[in-house]
Amino acid sequence: xxxxxxxxxYHSTILDADPDTVWATVRDAMQILDIVSPGDLDIHRDxxxxxxxxxxxVPARYDFKLTLNGRLVQQEIAARDEINKxxxxxxxxxxxxxxxxxxxxxxxxxxNDPARSFFDWSRTLEIADDADLNVVAAIIDVMEKQxxxxxxxxxxxxx
Numbered sequence: 758x759x760x761x762x763x764x765x766x767y768h769s770t771i772l773d774a775d776p777d778t779v780w781a782t783v784r785d786a787m788q789i790l791d792i793v794s795p796g797d798l799d800i801h802r803d804x805x806x807x808x809x810x811x812x813x814x815v816p817a818r819y820d821f822k823l824t825l826n827g828r829l830v831q832q833e834i835a836a837r838d839e840i841n842k843x844x845x846x847x848x849x850x851x852x853x854x855x856x857x858x859x860x861x862x863x864x865x866x867x868x869n870d871p872a873r874s875f876f877d878w879s880r881t882l883e884i885a886d887d888a889d890l891n892v893v894a895a896i897i898d899v900m901e902k903q904x905x906x907x908x909x910x911x912x913x914x915x916x
Contacts, residue, residue, distance in 0.1 A: 807820050816835055
C-alpha cells in the first residue's frame with residue numbers, strides 16, 4: 758500500500774445490537790480500545806484516562822502505549838453528541854510518524870430493524886515527513902481491521 762501524507766479512511770458496518778446498546782459501549786474510549794485490540798490485534802497497552810478525563814467528561818484525555826514500538830499515544834475525546842450518537846477524538850501530540858490524527862465514530866438507527874445499528878468510523882491521519890513508513894503502514898493495517906472487530910464484538914454479544 759502506498760502511504761499518502763494525508764491518509765483518510767472510512768469504514769462502516771451493520772451491528773447486531775440496537776443503537777443505545779452500541780452507543781453505551783463505543784462512547785467509552787476504554788471500552789472501544791479494548792474491543793479493537795483483542796487477541797491477534799493486541800496493539801494497545803497501559804490504556805488510561807489522564808488529566809481528570811473520564812467517559813462522562815468532554816474534552817477527556819486518555820493515553821496508551823503502542824505494543825509495536827512502545828510509543829505513548831495521547832488522545833482526547835474532542836466532541837460528543839449524545840442525541841445523534843456521534844463522537845470525535847484526536848491525537849494531541851504526534852507519535853510514531855503520525856503528525857496529526859482525527860476520527861469520528863457514529864451510531865445510526867436502522868429504521869426497519871431497530872435491533873441492529875449502522876456504525877461508521879472516519880479517520881484522517883497526517884503522516885510526518887520523517888516517518889518510518891513501515892510503522893505507519895502497520896498502524897494503518899490495524900485500523901483497517903478495527904471496524905470488523907467492533908462488528909464481531911456485537912455479533913458475539915447478540916448470540
